[in-house]
Amino acid sequence: MSPARQKQVIAVVALSVVAGVLAFISLSDIEDNLVYYWDPVQLLEKGELAKKATIRLGGVVRKESIDWNPETLKLHFKVGMTPNEKEEVITVHSVGAPPQMFQEGMGVVVEGQYDGQIFKSERVMVKHSNEYRAPKDGERPQEIYKTLLQNET
Amino acid sequence: MTFVFNKVIPFLALGLLFVGHYMGLFVAPTERMMGDVYRIIYTHVPAAWICLIAYTLSFFASVYYLIRNKMGADTFAEASAEVGVVFNAILLITGSIWGKPTWGVWWTWDPRLTTAAIMFFAFIGYLALRRFITEPERRATWGSVVAILAFIDLPLVWYSVKWWNSLHQLQSSPQTVDAAMVTPLRISAFAFLFLYIWMVHVRYKIGVKRLALEQATPAPLAQGATP
Numbered sequence: 001m002s003p004a005r006q007k008q009v010i011a012v013v014a015l016s017v018v019a020g021v022l023a024f025i026s027l028s029d030i031e032d033n034l035v036y037y038w039d040p041v042q043l044l045e046k047g048e049l050a051k052k053a054t055i056r057l058g059g060v061v062r063k064e065s066i067d068w069n070p071e072t073l074k075l076h077f078k079v080g081m082t083p084n085e086k087e088e089v090i091t092v093h094s095v096g097a098p099p100q101m102f103q104e105g106m107g108v109v110v111e112g113q114y115d116g117q118i119f120k121s122e123r124v125m126v127k128h129s130n131e132y133r134a135p136k137d138g139e140r141p142q143e144i145y146k147t148l149l150q151n152e153t
Numbered sequence: 154m155t156f157v158f159n160k161v162i163p164f165l166a167l168g169l170l171f172v173g174h175y176m177g178l179f180v181a182p183t184e185r186m187m188g189d190v191y192r193i194i195y196t197h198v199p200a201a202w203i204c205l206i207a208y209t210l211s212f213f214a215s216v217y218y219l220i221r222n223k224m225g226a227d228t229f230a231e232a233s234a235e236v237g238v239v240f241n242a243i244l245l246i247t248g249s250i251w252g253k254p255t256w257g258v259w260w261t262w263d264p265r266l267t268t269a270a271i272m273f274f275a276f277i278g279y280l281a282l283r284r285f286i287t288e289p290e291r292r293a294t295w296g297s298v299v300a301i302l303a304f305i306d307l308p309l310v311w312y313s314v315k316w317w318n319s320l321h322q323l324q325s326s327p328q329t330v331d332a333a334m335v336t337p338l339r340i341s342a343f344a345f346l347f348l349y350i351w352m353v354h355v356r357y358k359i360g361v362k363r364l365a366l367e368q369a370t371p372a373p374l375a376q377g378a379t380p
Contacts, residue, residue, distance in 0.1 A: 003222075004222045007220070008220055018302065125257045128322050
């Protein structure tokens with residue numbers, strides 16, 4: 001086999017590997033197995049399985065559920081599928097100031113343990129949507145930022 | 154053609170980079186939720202696009218090299234991958250800087266972040282491998298194989314936010330971004346595209362010269378070797 005022909009064979013093999021791996025990934029259920037977080041419904045479905053290890057819960061901060069104590073730095077809130085969810089909500093307890101954008105109706109991902117009643121979070125992350133909007137009339141994002149900075153000092 | 158590559162493209166790259174980033178920083182409105190933090194998208198998003206384009210062209214050039222056995226294609230593949238790694242680094246660094254104030258963490262092993270990091274190290278590996286093989290033909294052949302295999306990760310980077318639930322948001326579209334923010338983003342994207350063309354062109358010329366130097370018979374020896 002000439003060197004040029006040899007390279008063509010190598011190309012075919014390499015491209016087949018690429019096609020094979022991509023086909024495998026798109027057809028297999030790797031989508032179900034590779035999970036970054038569970039939403040509240042999935043977490044409740046898992047039952048006992050969810051109580052064994054450190055897990056991540058993702059959802060939306062329920063309206064009027066935030067209880068922040070600046071003295072003790074205790075932060076309690078509820079996470080549901082939607083901001084007004086009533087049934088399938090999970091109560092989260094965490095300690096420490098949350099990220100600046102943390103607020104009602106915001107997407108969050110929390111890391112910690114769930115004991116069936118309370119999700120004890122070691123880390124609260126805020127999930128941003130893919131929407132980028134200018135402030136509406138009267139909204140002052142810079143002002144929000146300033147008040148948060150004051151809270152920190 | 155030389156005039157285009159040496160003058161027009163650098164001028165467009167730097168000019169649009171200035172206009173796009175100036176508009177992004179000072180003309181575009183702030184964002185409702187994030188305030189001014191969001192303005193890093195004018196660097197982050199174009200870097201992501203151009204990075205994916207750079208690696209994709211490197212992939213096609215590598216396939217072309219193996220099929221047609223043209224050394225120039227391999228030289229281009231290396232140039233494009235090297236520039237891609239630069240944009241990939243910008244992507245990861247700006248993403249991290251944005252992630253801290255927005256998400257609350259510099260880094261997390263979310264599918265998008267993980268696949269983007271794999272992409273970075275895969276192409277670093279490609280460039281490293283090339284340094285270890287001294288024989289040009291062998292280097293081009295095995296380099297091409299690695300570039301083709303590393304390409305597997307690119308669709309995963311793109312679809313990671315759709316296939317798996319991730320902390321990183323979905324791709325934005327003009328429907329989800331205010332028009333006043335889209336224009337600077339487009340200008341910055343073209344700036345990065347011209348920056349890419351400029352850098353690859355320079356890197357390709359270096360590659361061609363290096364190869365010529367490697368393949369040249371040492372001249373004094375050839376002349377002095379009388380029977």
